[in-house]
Amino acid sequence: MINRERLYAYFMEICAIDSEPKSERLLADRLKEDLTALGFMVNEDDTGEKIGGNAGNLIARLDGTAPDQPLLFSCHMDRVAPGVGVKPRVEGDFIVSDGTTVLGADDAAGLAAIIEGMKVLREKNLSHPPLEIVFTVAEELALLGSSHLDSSQITSRCGFILDAGGPVGEIVIQAPEQAKINAVFHGRSAHAGFAPEEGISAIQMAALAITRMKLLRIDPETTANIGSIQATGPTNIICDRCQLQAEARSLDSAKLRAQVEGMVKALESAAAEMGGTVEIEVQSCYPSYRLDQGAEPARRAAEAARQVNLPVRFKATGGGSDANHFNNRGIPTVVLSCGYEKVHTTGERIALDQLASLAEWVVAIISGE
Numbered sequence: 237m238i239n240r241e242r243l244y245a246y247f248m249e250i251c252a253i254d255s256e257p258k259s260e261r262l263l264a265d266r267l268k269e270d271l272t273a274l275g276f277m278v279n280e281d282d283t284g285e286k287i288g289g290n291a292g293n294l295i296a297r298l299d300g301t302a303p304d305q306p307l308l309f310s311c312h313m314d315r316v317a318p319g320v321g322v323k324p325r326v327e328g329d330f331i332v333s334d335g336t337t338v339l340g341a342d343d344a345a346g347l348a349a350i351i352e353g354m355k356v357l358r359e360k361n362l363s364h365p366p367l368e369i370v371f372t373v374a375e376e377l378a379l380l381g382s383s384h385l386d387s388s389q390i391t392s393r394c395g396f397i398l399d400a401g402g403p404v405g406e407i408v409i410q411a412p413e414q415a416k417i418n419a420v421f422h423g424r425s426a427h428a429g430f431a432p433e434e435g436i437s438a439i440q441m442a443a444l445a446i447t448r449m450k451l452l453r454i455d456p457e458t459t460a461n462i463g464s465i466q467a468t469g470p471t472n473i474i475c476d477r478c479q480l481q482a483e484a485r486s487l488d489s490a491k492l493r494a495q496v497e498g499m500v501k502a503l504e505s506a507a508a509e510m511g512g513t514v515e516i517e518v519q520s521c522y523p524s525y526r527l528d529q530g531a532e533p534a535r536r537a538a539e540a541a542r543q544v545n546l547p548v549r550f551k552a553t554g555g556g557s558d559a560n561h562f563n564n565r566g567i568p569t570v571v572l573s574c575g576y577e578k579v580h581t582t583g584e585r586i587a588l589d590q591l592a593s594l595a596e597w598v599v600a601i602i603s604g605e
């Protein structure tokens with residue numbers, strides 16, 4: 237049903253268009269042009285101005301050929317660094333970069349599969365429900381673009397985001413909520429040799445706090461990690477400033493709150509006991525979601541996958557995606573695995589067959605064919 241050569245060529249073409257977070261302009265313009273040529277009405281929202289980027293989220297619409305429930309397909313246009321000057325090429329059964337940049341299959345695989353799906357609908361005259369497509373910006377910055385998306389413009393109540401690792405056919409129905417903690421300990425500097433009793437070491441406060449925290453795997457649904465700890469100074473001065481950055485995630489909001497509270501308490505008690513202070517900032521990044529296998533998008537994705545002979549598996553993910561925001565705003569949305577591998581590294585790659593299967597899956601979800 238799909239045109240493989242056209243799909244591969246298009247995929248490589250859009251991988252080659254520079255599109256790091258907040259710099260998606262060139263790719264957004266290209267996709268706008270292509271969607272318009274496919275009959276879509278395309279709007280760009282004002283997220284670009286709000287986040288200091290050069291492009292906003294694209295929201296595109298196509299009337300259905302039958303009066304049916306609309307379906308939403310979505311991907312993100314940005315990619316992680318190093319993502320400028322990508323030179324994609326076919327190597328054996330895979331598409332790879334030249335090893336100096338990421339490939340950007342995360343998320344160009346999804347973008348290309350959706351566009352190929354729309355081309356197939358058009359050239360084969362397949363009947364389809366009303367379609368909405370959302371291409372977001374700055375997903376790789378903790379879902380910044382979709383957090384500003386004007387979801388009142390979206391009418392679909394059944395969404396598919398093409399943006400997960402794993403073999404095509406896997407369907408993500410659960411994802412965690414995430415919080416970030418930024419803490420700065422303030423102690424008191426003093427000469428380390430002449431007057432150590434007058435000093436309060438910010439480094440020691442941080443160390444004490446960390447030993448009191450539960451970290452890494454907390455329970456099957458909850459994780460926590462210290463990402464960085466920064467303090468510098470000469471050895472003859474007691475260091476009075478130490479900054480620590482951490483995160484926690486859970487599929488369960490109450491468990492996340494409990495974990496974050498525990499970490500905050502450890503920070504505060506360490507500072508208090510050593511006579512210093514700590515400034516703490518807790519930022520909630522995105523909400524969790526949990527759909528069951530019978531939810532409309534999950535059911536539809538699974539049925540379509542079976543039709544095109546893909547092995548179906550439902551799964552939970554440990555990371556966030558735009559689906560966290562879509563679900564939280566009342567648009568039940570699953571995330572489809574795209575078959576890309578080693579994302580966020582210069583070894584990123586995607587098998588040609590996986591990319592083709594992804595496009596076939598899109599067509600099957602829409603048309604049942």
Ligand code: ZN
Pocket residue numbers: 312342343375399400
């Ligand atoms: Zn992604």
Ligand code: CA
Pocket residue numbers: 342376579580
């Ligand atoms: Ca990513």
